[in-house]
Amino acid sequence: MVNLPAIVKISLRALLVNRMRSALTMLGMIIGVAAVITMMAVGTGAGDRIAAQMASMGSNLLMVFSGAATTGGSRMGAGTMPTLTMRDTEAIRKECPAVEDAAPIVNGTLQVVYGNQNWSTIVIGTTPNMLEIREWPVSEGRPFQWEDVRSATKVCLLGQTLVDNLFLGADPLGQTVRIKNVPFTVIGILKKKGQNPTGQDQDDTIYVPITTGQKRLFGAQLFDMVRIIFVKAKSFDDLDSAETQITELLRQRHHIGPRQDDDFNVRNLTQIMQSAQSAVNTVTTLLSAIASVSLLVGGIGIMNIMLVSVTERTKEIGVRMAVGAKSVDIRFQFLIEALLLSLIGGALGIVLGIAGAQVFASVVGAPVIITLSSILLAFGFSAAVGVFFGYYPAYKASQLDPIEALRYE
């Protein structure tokens, strides 16, 4: 039986005797593990942020924008010229097989007044199914209904930011807010959603029935017109076909000839997010791979020092063998020494890596996430490095001939 506690003690002492050498050997492991931990934390943080934003947008989304207005040869950008209509929305819903649902939007930045408080916000006129497409439930009160759209009732749903800024803690349900001097009754509050992928506060908004918006808020110019159509595809795999079907349908409905440009714009949000996510993953993997090269270098450093140590202590090995140490005892002694170097180095590297990630977070302002799995991975990796690179020197020590070893000077 190997006397493990005693052997650990011997190994620890050997490391303490050569403090400087042990510290420098560990440094390789410390840097390697710290680099891996930091890289993984930064990568996971970035990936997580993108995933959260994706979730906040709703899944499998396409956005169809109205075309660009052209004034004297200068084109104004997507959505400046309303070319889409309520009927286009209905057509997309009904005629595109890859589409599950579609909802129109008219929007504009307007001032909302309650009592003596006011706040400029994005007013969105839409239909009730929008909340399902965006996966955005009402947290209090009730959403508006198709009936509200048909009769253009003056009701609204408030985003959380608006509740905070206008009502200052009072209960908004049933209260009346004024937009462009039109009174709207608050019937519901939208659940808090946070930032969208471009960093915009999605809760700084107010939802009204689209018809009410068209008639009362955005003027006759926008009657029956919509700026954006939100489309939910049946599944992630249907996104591409949905995009093609919508493009074909709208070109046909808008009578656009084969050589003419579209007067609308389809954007595949989910795919954009997915590619951003996979780009982040690729970069994270790459950086971690580069960082783990330094772990390998650290391991080689351990092996190098252990070989020197075995040679230096040949006589000690001979004495130990003479008094009864079996080859397994000697092998364990040096293996544990290598393992201690790599594990202590690994532990310090984890601490340094966490600190490094925090510094990165506060300097760059990007979120970092340190997962338990990355810590376990780094620790396991350093243990593996210790065993792998420590085995050969330990084996070499255990195979020494006691007579030769005792003669060594």
Added chain:
Amino acid sequence: MIAVENIRRVYTPGGTPVVALNDVSLNIGTGEFVAVMGPSGSGKSTFMHIIGCLDRPTSGAYRLDGEDVSGFSKDKLAEVRGKKIGFVFQGFNLIPRTTAVENVELPMLYNGFEAKERRRRALEALITVGLEEKADRRPNELSGGQQQRVAIARAIVNDALIMLADEPTGNLDTKTSQEIMELFVRLNREAGKTIIVVTHEPDIASYAKRTVRFRDGNITKDERKW
């Protein structure tokens, strides 16, 4: 105790066989104090290595304490060394930067003793060699004679049957050499230890009760003093 029959040890460094021991037979009984003498190259060191289970004979039988160990594996020999043999070397061979008492504990480390028991027995052995006050000193803080006493304590701590001393006074001055040899005599007389000392100095050999001489791989003389 030690029964060696027709052992032969041939080395083949680089292909050419070199006969180190040529048909040696010897019996050593319990409680004997034997001096092994001979010029360098006479085979006395090889004989010591085989007796001490550090080496195996090419042919012949070696029975130690009734057990034929000539065919034992390396690890089995290590076990025998740990339990039955105590070594004392010319260069003391203490482990540096390790206290005297820990050096004495060393053989028990590989023998499954509890930490407390190891310490108790190690201190006892240090008392036997008269060095209990230096238990916490490191080898570099001890004189040559004191270091050799620590080594002797290490050799007796396991209640070994045999103590093998290879030129134990080679690095010591005359006065200290006498003290060390007197310690061996005392251990032999009072504790009944079987002691085998390899030396080329007749003065040292004169402490032993029996002298065995080697020359060219053979025993040439085996005489008892008293």
